[in-house]
Structure formats: structure tokens, C-alpha cells
């Protein structure tokens with residue numbers, strides 16, 4: 001039986017990771033046009049190509065892939081590295097793929113569309129492996145990949161709204177690294193039923209008295225309906241009336257998030273029942289949510305993630321599980337349906353209420369608690385009072401520094417750690433492994449296809465006995 005997560009002294013590996021160059025060496029040369037031409041050696045964690053510049057410095061190149069010869073346009077010089085983008089593609093890599101979105105290259109949303117999807121996934125696996133390696137954890141098996149459809153997967157998106165000096169209204173996403181908006185007509189990674197709202201929304205904005213008072217629009221697709229949340233910075237009754245008409249004409253629920261400092265949500269019409277479904281042991285589970293609640297953005301991958309957590313914890317025997325950073329019960333409810341007794345802890349009081357309502361609606365005995373999980377004393381107290389056999393930990397990007405310390409102080413037999421930031425996951429995993437846990441399963445979920453972001457999950461075990469890793 002292989003040990004998946006092995007401790008070794010932490011050391012730097014390569015400085016960058018991901019796909020490695022396939023041909024040529026990284027020597028810089030001056031091209032006939034006088035631009036600097038380089039061969040890309042590998043992909044950085046953020047999806048940029050990495051080469052060595054003529055100056056000897058490391059060069060990060062947006063839009064470049066390992067093995068490619070590219071002419072680079074420099075846009076920033078720093079002390080230890082330079083940054084640029086591809087001016088001319090001299091020799092493309094075999095993995096280069098035609099970006100599926102017409103806004104690629106300008107829109108800052110998807111930075112990996114030029115890379116074949118299978119290679120994107122391989123890169124994401126390597127990023128996680130590399131980050132763990134740098135923390136002193138060497139995996140003996142590659143992470144399991146959880147994949148879904150590469151396009152049309154986003155069930156939520158926030159579009160920026162800006163009015164320029166000429167009074168033209170812009171609706172779209174930010175240009176990478178800037179606050180500028182690029183107008184978009186459609187989005188290839190949004191669910192089609194959301195993407196088709198973009199043009200009607202642009203037209204609607206142009207009809208408003210005060211489009212400058214709209215900060216952004218949030219588009220939400222639920223199981224049975226669609227909603228648009230208008231971030232309305234200052235009230236305008238005539239515009240609210242226009243939004244009501246927009247909702248009726250387009251078959252979407254419209255809400256206003258009104259006010260600057262402490263905005264209040266108001267539905268312009270009957271509040272819709274927003275929910276999504278998850279498979280449960282005996283029947284589907286229905287999870288209600290409200291705008292502002294955290295909801296995993298990719299429904300198919302979320303289902304895979306939930307299925308994986310259930311499989312790893314196999315809670316049919318009625319074990320006690322503590323779900324930390326529980327949201328509206330995305331993991332708590334399916335685990336409770338499998339037979340576990342779940343205590344679910346979440347920081348947002350509104351989401352705790354929603355979680356409890358979801359548990360009641362699905363006839364499941366999940367107890368909800370509100371707590372700040374960045375408080376180590378609070379997490380230790382939760383572990384002491386609930387005596388869980390297993391913990392699920394799904395923190396935001398900052399990771400779970402306090403919770404991982406508490407989990408070392410009061411170990412549990414099984415711990416599933418889910419993360420949208422692999423760097424903070426690797427940091428916390430190092431503490432847990434140092435504190436006596438072993439990594440026995442690893443998964444990378446391609447939740448954000450065509451971007452360099454990744455979701456990942458670890459199963460860690462504590463206590464006697466060898467880990468029972470059986471392959472991916």
C-alpha cells in the first residue's frame with residue numbers, strides 16, 4: 001500500500017511548476033525585428049509561461065505555453081523578474097488550442113483558454129503536487145481529477161457596469177490587472193441561460209435614467225429560475241420600475257441591492273425560491289439559497305466534490321461529523337442523508353439560518369452553529385464538545401490557519417480539507433502532516449475550467465494504522 005502524503009524536509013523545487021518545456025532550451029535571442037524572442041520553459045502556477053530573458057532574469061509571459069518560441073512585449077520590469085505578453089507567436093506548442101470565447105485576450109476572466117483542456121487539467125494537478133512538495137509533502141500518486149463540461153458551466157457571475165465620459169454604458173468583465181471594463185456580448189463559460197441575458201441587460205442599462213448609480217449586476221441561475229441582482233448605489237424609483245418591467249419581459253427575478261454602505265436586498269416583485277439539487281442517499285436533496293450566500297459556482301463539479309467527500313468519509317455507520325465553513329449545508333446535508341450526525345458551523349448568521357431551514361426541508365437532523373472559525377479557541381471548543389470522528393473543512397481563500405492548529409491540538413480520525421486556494425491548503429496541510437496526520441487521498445476538481453484557478457480536496461487520517469490508499 002502506498003503512502004500518498006509523505007513527509008520530507010521542506011525545500012524549494014523549481015520556483016515554478018506545471019507543464020514543462022517540450023523542446024528547445026530557454027536561451028533568449030534577439031529576433032530580426034529587435035524584439036526579444038524566448039523559448040518558454042514551463043507554466044507558472046498562475047498560468048503564465050516562464051522563460052529566461054536576455055538579462056538573465058526570469059520572465060513571465062502571458063499567453064505563452066511550454067515549448068513555444070515567442071516574441072515578448074515587455075510590460076513591467078521588476079528587480080528579480082520581468083513580465084510581458086506574447087507579441088508574436090513564432091512556434092506554437094502542440095497543446096495550443098483555439099480559444100472558444102470571442103473576448104479571449106481582452107477579458108481578464110479566463111486566462112488559460114489558449115491551452116488544451118486536458119493540458120490545463122494536467123497543469124492544475126502539477127500545481128497542487130508542486131505546492132505540497134514545497135511544503136515538504138511528496139505525493140506518491142497523482143491526484144484524482146474531477147472533471148465536467150469545459151464550457152457553459154458557471155451558474156453565477158458578476159458583471160461590472162461603467163458609464164464613460166461620453167455617457168456610453170459598458171457592461172462586462174475587468175481587463176486583466178486593471179480596473180478597466182471590457183464590454184462583453186456573451187460569455188463562453190457561463191451557463192447559456194445566463195449568457196443570453198447579457199445583451200438584453202446592456203440594452204436595459206442604456207434605458208435607465210441613472211446607469212451611473214448601478215455598480216454591478218449579479219447573474220444567478222438556480223434549478224428552477226434565473227435572477228439578476230442590481231447593485232443600486234442610489235435609489236431611483238423610475239429605474240426600479242424599469243427593472244420590474246425588464247424582469248417580466250425576460251422571465252427573470254430581479255432584486256435590488258440598495259444603498260452604499262449597508263446595502264439592503266429588495267426583490268422587485270415576488271421573491272423567487274432559489275435552490276439547487278444534490279443527490280442524497282435515498283432521494284435528491286434541495287438546498288435553498290439567497291443572493292449573497294456562498295454557492296459553489298460549477299454545479300457538475302460540485303456534485304463530484306460532494307460525491308468524493310461522501311465516498312471518502314463513508315458515513316453510513318452514523319458517525320459524528322463536524323462540518324466547518326459549512327455554508328448553506330452543501331456537504332452537511334448529503335453526509336447527514338448518508339447517516340452521519342452532523343454539526344455544521346458557519347460564520348454568516350444568515351447562512352446558518354438557511355442551512356437550518358435546508359436541513360428541516362429535507363427532514364435531516366443537522367445542527368447549525370454560528371462561529372468565527374478564525375478563532376482557534378472557538379474551534380478547539382467545538383472539537384471538545386462535539387467529539388467528531390471526522391471533520392470537513394472548506395475555508396475561503398485565506399485557508400484554515402486557526403482550525404488546522406486546533407485540529408493538531410485535538411486530532412480527529414478523518415479530516416477532509418477542501419480548498420479553492422491550493423497555496424493555503426498546502427501551508428495548512430504541512431502543519432497537519434507535521435502534527436501527525438497522513439494524506440491518504442488527493443483530488444483536483446476542475447471547477448473553473450479555462451482559468452488557472454483550481455479547487456482541491458485532501459483526505460487526511462490521524463492515528464494508528466497505515467493509510468489505505470488504493471490508487472486514483
Ligand SMILES: C[S@@+](CC[C@H](N)C(=O)[O-])C[C@H]1O[C@@H](n2cnc3c(N)ncnc32)[C@H](O)[C@@H]1O
Nearest residue numbers: 294325326327330346347372373374394395396
Ligand atoms: C468556500 S465557502 C464553503 C461553503 C460550503 N462548504 C459549500 O461548499 O458551499 C466558505 C464558507 O466559509 C464562510 N466563512 C468565511 N469566513 C468565515 C469565518 N471567519 N468563520 C466562519 N465561516 C466563515 C463563508 O461564509 C462561506 O460560507
